[in-house]
Amino acid sequence: MDSLLIYGSYGYTGRLIAREAVARGGSPVVAGRDGRAVARQADALGVEGRVVDLESSTLASHLERFDAVVNCAGPFADTAEPLVTACLETGTDYLDITGEFPVFECLRQRDDAAREAGITLLPGVGFDVVPSDCLAAFLAAQLPDGDALRLGIKSGGGLSRGTARTLVEHLGSGGVVRRNGRLIQVPAAFRTREIDFGDGPEHAVTIPWGDVVTAAHSTGIESIEVYAAAPSWATKGLAAVDSLGWLLERDPVETLLKRLVDTRLDGPDETQLATGSAVVWGEVTDEETGRRARARLRTPNPYALTAESAVAAAERILEGRNRVPNGFQTPASAFGSEFALELSGTERELVAAPDDSIEPTRTLVESE
Numbered sequence: 001m002d003s004l005l006i007y008g009s010y011g012y013t014g015r016l017i018a019r020e021a022v023a024r025g026g027s028p029v030v031a032g033r034d035g036r037a038v039a040r041q042a043d044a045l046g047v048e049g050r051v052v053d054l055e056s057s058t059l060a061s062h063l064e065r066f067d068a069v070v071n072c073a074g075p076f077a078d079t080a081e082p083l084v085t086a087c088l089e090t091g092t093d094y095l096d097i098t099g100e101f102p103v104f105e106c107l108r109q110r111d112d113a114a115r116e117a118g119i120t121l122l123p124g125v126g127f128d129v130v131p132s133d134c135l136a137a138f139l140a141a142q143l144p145d146g147d148a149l150r151l152g153i154k155s156g157g158g159l160s161r162g163t164a165r166t167l168v169e170h171l172g173s174g175g176v177v178r179r180n181g182r183l184i185q186v187p188a189a190f191r192t193r194e195i196d197f198g199d200g201p202e203h204a205v206t207i208p209w210g211d212v213v214t215a216a217h218s219t220g221i222e223s224i225e226v227y228a229a230a231p232s233w234a235t236k237g238l239a240a241v242d243s244l245g246w247l248l249e250r251d252p253v254e255t256l257l258k259r260l261v262d263t264r265l266d267g268p269d270e271t272q273l274a275t276g277s278a279v280v281w282g283e284v285t286d287e288e289t290g291r292r293a294r295a296r297l298r299t300p301n302p303y304a305l306t307a308e309s310a311v312a313a314a315e316r317i318l319e320g321r322n323r324v325p326n327g328f329q330t331p332a333s334a335f336g337s338e339f340a341l342e343l344s345g346t347e348r349e350l351v352a353a354p355d356d357s358i359e360p361t362r363t364l365v366e367s368e
């Protein structure tokens with residue numbers, strides 16, 4: 001992986017990704033805007049480091065020699081645009097680990113430009129959205145007439161600073177769902193439902209997740225909702241936060257919350273990385289006939305999965321193994337629905353077959 005640049009490599013998740021890339025025998029170039037942090041990391045990993053400022057007018061010249069860049073610098077609302085613009089100029093494939101739906105939507109709109117430039121735009125190669133996107137594609141293949149998709153996410157095992165800062169940035173901006181092909185702004189926690197993540201029904205609320213863009217691309221399904229497991233008391237809290245949107249969007253409040261995040265959060269430790277887990281649930285329904293397919297995908301700790309999936313995706317892009325098409329792609333459209341099962345410790349279970357008259361097949365597919 002000599003021609004891979006990892007940008008934002010010294011942040012919490014960037015460090016995991018750079019470490020994984022080197023452990024797999026690669027020699028990526030690590031980069032970011034802080035010269036000292038880059039040099040320290042490059043020395044420790046025995047790889048080349050580069051100081052790259054996204055606001056620099058010479059940004060494209062830094063990307064010229066690379067076949068692909070993995071952007072780990074979030075919030076991606078700030079970093080994806082300049083890097084993608086430079087990648088279009090230099091013919092460099094772009095990957096990132098965003099989960100932010102506006103970023104997915106923005107990159108989707110650059111599909112034509114990416115095809116013209118002969119590059120792949122592949123955002124979301126982390127826990128958001130690899131398992132959910134692959135599960136959605138798997139379910140859509142089970143029920144090709146399905147026209148509604150619901151996804152649910154249950155995860156624990158600690159938050160990194162960057163994830164929490166990204167969440168703070170989007171607090172108070174409500175939610176989003178896809179209806180008949182259009183992204184619709186809705187209030188936070190707009191819908192609730194019970195979801196069985198494997199231990200019986202649990203309360204879940206809608207969240208503004210990237211799958212409202214990516215799963216539509218991967219499956220062609222145009223009505224999509226994404227839920228997260230949350231205690232029922234949290235629904236009211238989320239709605240209240242929504243009503244405080246005007247306050248949260250004010251700079252001093254956002255700055256204060258981010259400062260709190262910076263002092264309190266450090267990301268999952270090695271034990272949490274090794275022992276944490278998550279479950280992604282999905283359901284595709286044919287609204288007219290009521291037929292449905294339902295499945296669950298269990299994964300390791302989301303950050304551990306992100307490190308592996310981001311590097312695996314970059315390797316595939318660089319090797320051209322799957323002849324990934326140019327233009328905007330999602331993990332499933334680029335690599336197929338089984339990509340998630342090639343990652344360590346993942347396990348998929350089909351819990352409801354499309355034809356209700358047929359006994360649900362409890363097929364279990366496990367990765368090594």
Ligand SMILES: NC(=O)c1ccc[n+]([C@@H]2O[C@H](COP(=O)([O-])OP(=O)(O)OC[C@H]3O[C@@H](n4cnc5c(N)ncnc54)[C@H](OP(=O)(O)O)[C@@H]3O)[C@@H](O)[C@H]2O)c1
Nearest residue numbers: 008011012013014073074075097126127128160162163166
């Ligand atoms: N897809 C997934 O499942 C997944 C998993 C993990 C994380 N994430 C996302 O990845 C992002 C990073 O998370 P993290 O835990 O690694 O956070 P982190 O430890 O705070 O690291 C963030 C990194 O991004 C850099 N950065 C931020 N804004 C920048 C800008 N405008 N220009 C240049 N560099 C910038 C930071 O550099 P400085 O220190 O110089 O500011 C730092 O290297 C978050 O948005 C998080 O939500 C997604």
